[in-house]
Amino acid sequence: MNYAVLGGGRMGGALIRGMIASGMTSGERITVSSKTPESTAKAASLLGIVAASSNAAAVSTADVVFLCVKPVQSLEVLHAISKELTGKLVISIVAGIRSKALHEAAGEGVRIIRTMPNTAVRLRKGITAIAPDTSATPEDLEIARQIFSSVGSAIEVREEDLDTVTAVSGSGPAFALLMLESLAQGAVDGGLDPEHAKTFATGALAAAAALVHETGETPLALRAEITSPAGTTAAGLGVLEESGFPQAVRGAVRAARNRSIELSSNS
Numbered sequence: 001m002n003y004a005v006l007g008g009g010r011m012g013g014a015l016i017r018g019m020i021a022s023g024m025t026s027g028e029r030i031t032v033s034s035k036t037p038e039s040t041a042k043a044a045s046l047l048g049i050v051a052a053s054s055n056a057a058a059v060s061t062a063d064v065v066f067l068c069v070k071p072v073q074s075l076e077v078l079h080a081i082s083k084e085l086t087g088k089l090v091i092s093i094v095a096g097i098r099s100k101a102l103h104e105a106a107g108e109g110v111r112i113i114r115t116m117p118n119t120a121v122r123l124r125k126g127i128t129a130i131a132p133d134t135s136a137t138p139e140d141l142e143i144a145r146q147i148f149s150s151v152g153s154a155i156e157v158r159e160e161d162l163d164t165v166t167a168v169s170g171s172g173p174a175f176a177l178l179m180l181e182s183l184a185q186g187a188v189d190g191g192l193d194p195e196h197a198k199t200f201a202t203g204a205l206a207a208a209a210a211l212v213h214e215t216g217e218t219p220l221a222l223r224a225e226i227t228s229p230a231g232t233t234a235a236g237l238g239v240l241e242e243s244g245f246p247q248a249v250r251g252a253v254r255a256a257r258n259r260s261i262e263l264s265s266n267s
């Protein structure tokens, strides 16, 4: 299987790093094309993959084309190479651009799968939502599953759920990182040096995720285990509840989802 990556930026690069690290493919099977010859050459040498002279050249030998440019560039990029795309599978990681719009831009005979990975694919710990369009065959879906399983886990969803997935899974790591920064800052306020504060805060978030993952218990049940009546955790949780933390986080997911819908309706 040969792959083309249109847009060797942060997310395209993260995906390729993960795919190569997993051993599911190798650098010589992946061709990249970015906006300029300079950025293409830089991405190719950084990732150990092949540089193409243009988007059209990148896709010419590919079986699977990853669309990894910014949403605003995506339709123009597909439209410009629609002739070369005929008969190929295009896997889009672009947020908020619907299959219908991708199809119109890519032209007849192109199979499309929309996905929403997160940045942890570079560590092979990503989680990717896959939403196949009706043009995709069961074999295409299996290819997408294999690719994204090699860099973490893959879950099939309906296309209409992608806006919510984008909010919770694409943007969610940034929300959790704000929590991590605040936890660490709280520890610095309490007298820890910044390095120790960051280590303990990171450990706390990693512990929370690992507990949910590995015990299968609900976050609520696990939280109850750590919270003794009138203890330290209860004191801290009280402040979070009173200051509207749960509502604020839900509001963040809602805002990100609404923004994704807004972007979709412009496409």
Ligand SMILES: NC(=O)c1ccc[n+]([C@@H]2O[C@H](COP(=O)([O-])OP(=O)(O)OC[C@H]3O[C@@H](n4cnc5c(N)ncnc54)[C@H](OP(=O)(O)O)[C@@H]3O)[C@@H](O)[C@H]2O)c1
Binding pocket: 006, 007, 008, 009, 010, 011, 012, 033, 034, 035, 036, 039, 040, 055, 068, 069, 070, 071, 073, 077, 093, 094, 095, 096, 116, 117, 118, 119, 170
């Ligand atoms: N960041 C995330 O966590 C995340 C998660 C899920 C999905 N996504 C999606 O991933 C996509 C890329 O995001 P990103 O954060 O990786 O952006 P990025 O770092 O800016 O990468 C975009 C890449 O597209 C290239 N590009 C621009 N115009 C092009 C053209 N005409 N032809 C070919 N390549 C072109 C850019 O080249 P230059 O380097 O020359 O500018 C750059 O390499 C977005 O659609 C986003 O919605 C991102």
